[in-house]
Amino acid sequence: MAATDMAEAEEPAKSSKKPLIIGVALALILGGGAFFALYSGMILGGDAGADAGHGAGGKEGAHGAESAPLDVAFVPIEQMIISLGPDAQSRHLRFEAQLEVGPAYQQEVTLLMPRVLDVLNSYLRAVDMAELEDPTMLITLRAQMLRRVQLVTGDDRVRDLLITEFVLN
Template sequence: MAQTQTEPEAAPSHSSRLPLILGLVLMIAGGGASFAALYLGLLPAGHGAAHDTATAPAALPDIAYVALEPMVISLSDPAARHLRFSAQIEVPAAYQKDVELLRPRVVDVLNGYLRAVDLRDIEDPAALIRLRAQMLRRVQIVCGEDRVRDLLIMEFVLN
């Protein structure tokens, strides 16, 4: 029988820890240099630099509000329920007088719309967004689409 001699495997050599220590030292030195450069103002500080500049916020648009008188609308309900509604119309300031002149027509169209809305639609919690969009569209038709920016509901109480 032939004997095969196996040479004992060489013990795994431990690699030097020098690259690890050198990398750690370079990382600390780089962090310190970055901090010093930002602290001394040699590099821009990213999003924080935008706050340091003297920029004024954008000017507000030239708008005005036309208040509508509070309305009490009797709903088509056997229990004789009522809706108390008040709103303001957001308009460009140049058209404020025009919209104030048309306020009776706006009240009329909103009164007619709210009387026709089904009570189940008003009681739905998500309905206010839909009702507001419908009322805004009607006000824009009465006053002119370019004269009315938005309809702000101040009071919407169902009793």
């Protein structure tokens, strides 16, 4: 009899996995519901004007409030062909971009385009070939070129540099 009491005492009590499974399932369901509520705009006030175009009072085809005219203008940077160093596998870089400016500064930035072309040409010639060939470096190159353009034109004139063509030949 003492042996059976000892054997029972040595066996650990098995815990039920049912509460763990229920807890995980509830967490997944609640997490999914919270994601849907936030994503659809039910929580934190989604687009209140989105339903304005639906129903009797809305305009046909309207979706949301009337959009204000964009306060932006684009100044094209003409296509540049930059010759790369003699040890480069690619011989030329073909580059084209647009400068995003405020409409009030469009004429001023257009007048400064020779300086912009000069600073971009100088910078792109100095960049290492490995950086030009790395697709992840395009973001860094774009930021560097934007900063140089802003130095030439003035900080408040050029908002962004949009690269439309970047081809190594």
